[in-house]
Amino acid sequence: MTIHESYAKTIRSIFTDGGALLFCIVVPIIYPILYTLIYNGETVREVPVTVVDDSHSAMSRDYIRRVDATPDVRIVGQSTDMEAAKLMVQHRDCYGIIYIPSEFEKNLMTGKQVHVQAYCDMSGMLYYKAILIANTEVSLDMNAEIKTADLGGNPIANASGIVGGTDEQKLTTAHPVQYEYVQLFNPQGGFATFLIPAVLILAIQQTMLLGIGLIAGTRRERGIRVTKGHSTLLQMTGVALGFMTVYIPICVYEFGLVPHLFNLPQLANPWELCFLMVPFLIAVFNFGIAIGGIPRHRESIILLIVFTTLPMLFMSGVSWPGSALPTFWKQLGQIFPSTQGINAFIKLNEMGGHFEDIRYEYIALWVQAIVYALLAHITTKLVHKAGGDDETTNQ
Amino acid sequence: MLNVFLRELKRLATTPIYWLNMVIGPVFCALFFTTMMDAGLPKNMPIGLVDGDNSATTRSLARNLDAFQSSEIVAHYPSVTEARKAMQKGEIYAFYYIPKGTTHEMLLQHAPTVSFYTNSQYFVAGSLTYKDMRMMSELMSGAATRSVLRAKGATDGQMTPYLQPIVIDSHPIHNPSLNYNVYLSNTVVPGLLSLFVLFVTVFGIGSEIKENTSDELLATASKAGSWNKTQTAYKALFGKLWAQGIIFMFVGWALMLYFYGYLKFPCYCGIPTMLFVITIFVWASQGLGVLMICSLPTPRMGLSFASLWGVLSFSICGMSFPVMAMPSWIQGLSVLFPLRHYFILYVNCALDGYPLLNAWPYFATLCGFSLLPLLFAPRFGKIMREVAYAP
Structure with missing residues (x-):
């Protein structure tokens, strides 16, 4: 041949x-x-999440609204307590729970720290990533506003003369070091x-x-x-x-x-x-x-x-x-x-x-x-x- | 049926390719994936630093970043271009850039900007190094505020809530260390087992056609006194399936015991439930295999069908990329893949600890798959009697 x-x-x-x-x-x-x-689809958007809001305050509602507004997470409902929220997860109506404690607003108004709990279903890493990123972004934004006393009533903010400062002063207080993140090759x-x-x-x-x-x-x-x-x-x-x-x-x-x-x-x-x-x-x-x-x-x-x-x-x-x-x-x-x-x-x-x-x-x-x-x-x-x-x- | 069962066992034991697919293959895959991701979460991934400042502050930042779990600074670069080139060569997954004068501006409270770059083409490496570098940046910012506040006379107790008023506590349910071994091996390895089941089912029936032994098979089945054609077909098919199914069931059980007994992967439903689930999964894969060879009754086309379906199931089951983010027609299609149902049942039972019936639609679908041979037995009999192998 x-x-x-x-x-x-x-x-x-x-x-x-x-x-x-x-x-x-x-x-x-x-x-x-x-x-x-x-x-x-490249990434998962609008992961359904439920909220347990024990604070029922203007600030906690603000927090929930902001989380809902992120592209990563969608709030599908508010549960009265953790048990009800867990049932929603069990029935696959949502993939995570955000728990806001009762002292949320009180602590933020009096210069104390407050912990928000984010529970994530681990059947997919992308659910976890979405829920974590949404909450982190919102908390960092709100933290910055609290520092410059645009939000809450932080006594240190008042004492340190930040209240009433110029926008530039506020920016420096909120972010003394700013950072940029670039995702190369896969924006x-x-x-x-x-x-x-x-x-x-x-x-x-x-x-x-x-x-x-x-x-x-x-x-x-x-x-x-x-x-x-x-x-x-x-x-x-x-x-x-x-x-x-x-x-x-x-x-x-x-x-x-x-x-x-x-x-x-x-x-x-x-x-x-x-x-x-x-x-x-x-x-x-x-x-x-x-x-x-x-x-x-x-x-x-x-x-x-x-x-x-x-x-x-x-x-x-x-x-x-x-x-x-x-x-x-x-x-x-x-x-x-x-x-x-x-x-x-x-x-x-x-x-x-x-x-x-x-x-x-x-x-x-x-x-x-x-x-x-x-x-x-x-x-x-x-x-x-x-x-x-x-x-x-x-x- | 017993005769067919014994005949099949003999066939399986004497052909090397069955050993490869029933024992060696699954064991290799189980060991491969679990040893590969033994670390759980990738640690100390190489990243670079471009430190234009080179001050005490930036050096301490570099040390801190180095100490983070996922990142390790392996090189310092004189410029961003150099670092980018190193990234393109694949030497680093990410780099952190501190421009010249950052410390100075920080002291003057001029809000300098630092930046970090990840190679997101490598998804896992990109996400994990991002997490570390972002945390580092927040800490750096915090340290700057802290020094200002201290100068103004604030106490440490006052400063912490000021720096971080709202803290997010994340709770990854039942996989707190974000163990990738748990996350991936739990689905990939049973998925490969299912692929092997499809192969053996299809090849087992196909080789009867190819080697012209189908008459012998039917004769063995009717030896036990059944003269009815349909009855013979049922006996022949189920005798074969039982022999293969039992071996695969034991392999599946060994796999579950290895995962949940030896490696201690989370199993909140108890091991017996998972033994039951993997058994149904093996039978469901056999059912699908029978459908494949009965619809394309030559070994090569049946096996091709099995390969294409089996390989696709890893993506379409939604273990790494959620089904809800796929186009709706693919979401619908995912129902036809047994691995999709197994994945949901594993999450429901082992990972989350809910009762099996909480996910009953998926369980019912798997049962449906495993009943397919009942439907296809008459066609199987016809194929055995009539189809001649065309090489």
């Missing part, structure tokens, strides 16, 4: 084998859209912006591994071997070109169109992105050939690959910070193209980095490409040898 033949054969297999068609074409097209739709702190880049890279890796495994498995089951006279290398080049013909347009679609459709960050220089994709696709392909020969049945590749998707996502250090990964898992993650691919892609496309920022990942991907090529060479030989033996025994 020449390069041309094996190329044509690969393309034909991808488009005629139901499994390969599904994994190499349908999934890479549909899944990025589906995942982006799931996460495109809304959103979930789609954070997770979708990793999903895109993983989708490419996992579907290509599955496609290669399915096609290799089919050939193996049918006992197709390397025809003598042509080198394995040439035939493999043909197969590789076949997969690249399919995956290059998919890369353009996933990295060009999908982020564009959903307004996700696209900071990468397209040429640098292409430059990165070359070793990534080669490494994934070689990895696929290296492991594609392992399973005995063609379906087994699905059983081997699919469940590793989640561990691979976590080992890349995107969802769980890389600095907190135990050394063993961190090192193990280094051998998969997805880890390098995800981090390099994020640096280029989400963080506006340049080529010098991804030097490590780039070199690692080439090393993987070479090592997996050697492994692929070995396993192909073994498989063909075993396949040949099977055939002779069958006959």
Whole structure:
């Protein structure tokens, strides 16, 4: 078989084998859209919360109004006591309780501290984050107003001569040091912006591994071997070109169109992105050939690959910070193209980095490409040898 | 049925891929996720400092920030650009910027501005370092006010309520340390178990078609004296499902005992309830698996269906990103994923300690899934008799 033949054969297999068609074409097209739709809300808004207001004062009502006005939380009701509030949480009518003690206004008027209790359901970290942020923001705002004696009746504020000061004096009293917070690269702190880049890279890796495994498995089951006279290398080049013909347009679609459709960050220089994709696709392909020969049945590749998707996502250090990964898992993650691919892609496309920022990942991907090529060479030989033996025994 | 049961056990024990999917895979995943997040909450994440002032005050600020739980200052940068570049290289998750002259202006009461930057592309790291740096900024502000008030003759007792009149006490119910291991492993690992159940159910039936052993299976089922076609189909299907189900049930139980007995994850309903819930969950996944292979009766298409559904369920179950923030049609779709129901039941029972029936609609749906094989047994019989494997 020449390069041309094996190329044509690969393309034909991808488009005629139901499994390969599904994994190499349908999934890479549909899944990025589906995942982006799931996460495109970016963050959770208006988390329902109930209030137990034992103070019943103008200031406590002010506090509640301000919390309700934040984008993160919505007050869905006032409960008469904690027991009633707990029932609301139990019935999933709300995800948190804000408790304002009876001495709320009295303390604030007489210069004493007061504690507001915020109880959060922990089924999701985002509920907790929303409830905590809403309450913290409101309390800091009110604290600043109390300090400048715009609110409450703080005796120290009176004694320190702040009352009646100029606006500038008040500002200095409320915030002697001001601060600004900038969320770089993901200004809304959103979930789609954070997770979708990793999903895109993983989708490419996992579907290509599955496609290669399915096609290799089919050939193996049918006992197709390397025809003598042509080198394995040439035939493999043909197969590789076949997969690249399919995956290059998919890369353009996933990295060009999908982020564009959903307004996700696209900071990468397209040429640098292409430059990165070359070793990534080669490494994934070689990895696929290296492991594609392992399973005995063609379906087994699905059983081997699919469940590793989640561990691979976590080992890349995107969802769980890389600095907190135990050394063993961190090192193990280094051998998969997805880890390098995800981090390099994020640096280029989400963080506006340049080529010098991804030097490590780039070199690692080439090393993987070479090592997996050697492994692929070995396993192909073994498989063909075993396949040949099977055939002779069958006959 | 016993004959089919024994035949299936033998098949499972003698094929390596079943071992991988029924024992090795689930155990690996359980160990992977629980050891990976063993720390509970990420600690000492690398952050940077751009200190244009370099005074005693700013140095003490840096020391304090360093002492916070989640952050560790690993580098000082001469400028914001340098720090931003380090962030783009992935060396730090965040940095704190103190402009030149901050201390001086603080003493003059000119309200200087400091700033902090997080790399929110890394969501967890960004949120946690933000929390630390914001707290630090509040403390810095407080320290400045404190020195002014002290000069004006206020006592410490008067100052604390002045600096922070309203304090928020947050109570994360039943997960006070914000343990990510509890938060994620509790759903991810059973989710992977469910994926393995789908695979084995689909592959177990599919391989009968593929290896042309379906007649043998039906013969084994009718050996016990049932001559009716439908009856044979029921016996064949349930014999198989029981053999797989019992093994998965034990794996599920081992998982629950590992979580709630060994790792001491919060379990306010008592371990037996969770053993019951995971059992229903395993059966529900088997039911869904039967639906998959009966609707697409070739191993490769059935397995593809199982993979796509199984992988999607981790996102759509709402464990990390709440379902209520998804588009409404996806919210509706989430009902079709058993993991969604398991997640709600786990939260309801183990995490919150409410009675199982408090979440009865979810429980009922899982039961519905587990009854699917009753519906599909006649079709299963037909497939076993008629469908020939097309390679």
